[in-house]
Amino acid sequence: MPLKPSNSIPDIVIGRLPLYLRALTHLRQEGRDVTSSHELGEKLGISSAQIRKDLSHFGGFGKQGTGYQIDFLIDRLRKVMQVNQEWRVAVVGAGHLGSAISRYRGFRDRGFRIAWVFDADPAKIGTKIDDFIVQDVANMQDIIRSNKVQIAMIAVPAEQAQQVANLLVEAGVRAILNYAPININVPPHVMVQYIDPVVHLQHMTYYLLSDE
Amino acid sequence: MPLKPSNSIPDIVIGRLPLYLRALTHLRQEGRDVTSSHELGEKLGISSAQIRKDLSHFGGFGKQGTGYQIDFLIDRLRKVMQVNQEWRVAVVGAGHLGSAISRYRGFRDRGFRIAWVFDADPAKIGTKIDDFIVQDVANMQDIIRSNKVQIAMIAVPAEQAQQVANLLVEAGVRAILNYAPININVPPHVMVQYIDPVVHLQHMTYYLLSDE
DNA sequence: AACTGTGAAGTTTTTCACAGCC
């Protein structure tokens, strides 16, 4: 996933930062001002030592004897992850899933704004999803290029995912979140992450007692 | 995540099995009969040695000099993960996301069938989503208990996720896939996995060049 | 010649445990 194979901070650490940020945001919503590595760890099912070690990569954010100032830590983590700005995101696919993603209100306050929704289906192009008008995929590369869009989400059927990814990469997209249940190939300078609920379900059924 | 903290096969290995199964299924769809650890690894961005080692935990599935018989390996992996049966799954939340999940056709041939959709909103209860009628959450525990439902997906707002999880656990659910962007607490015999697109996006923005 | 399965080696990640500070 990492753009550089390694600068110095392990990618597995970077992957936990969003979880820390999410938990901290909830604590703040509950009106809390200060927390500890122990409390955070409890909430997340991660050891307190690991949380301290992870955070220490970015500087001494805590105070001995006291813990971590929540506002301060949120602010720092946001800067580290560069979500103290708003990233404009393109969604490809305006089916049930693409529509649900586009309508989801939870991106905005965490650093992302869905700014365009594309589809190839003439029946969908021009229709409205909340505020957006579904755009023709034929115009996608122009729009991505002229707006310097770096992030896209793929919500098309598996058969079309690779083809869509190719277009996105060619237009300059650097980070792809793929909801289609298929691995896609991209050049090394492009990151891909996957969301496939079935992968999680199958992981869990391994441990379940059979139904039959 | 694992039900038993450890039987002997590392959980990280179990987590990769669904990816192998998914890639194998695609290969078969392309008409292929045989593959190798090297080819699978290429597709998945995983080393061939790792794939061989992972698979070797479950027995010798391959043939030296030849590789892996795709049908055979699919069959074995399905059995290992217990997805050679159909698990009935409950969805809680019939908003945009819950509806999109419930309508998604991709569960069926991978071992899962959405069998019930619940919501608390009187405006939604009784409405149809494809074949289902949205059920009242008030009846959820009875339905889960009498049908011995072991798996549920949570697609409600973050504020209600814990409360829903409590009901599910109390009714006997053993595996939860939580789409709400919040950590939930469950007893140790219950597994939880999370789907939060923002976590993936924030992971990637760490490596991007700032937009501004 | 091609490929698996696997001990051994190497690397990464996590935990321990404690000095230092509030």
Next chain:
DNA sequence: GGCTGTGAAAAACTTCACAGTT
């Protein structure tokens, strides 16, 4: 007394490299 930050130790995970099989 409570908590962080961190070297050192331990554990987990991945890769190497090759014997053995087809």
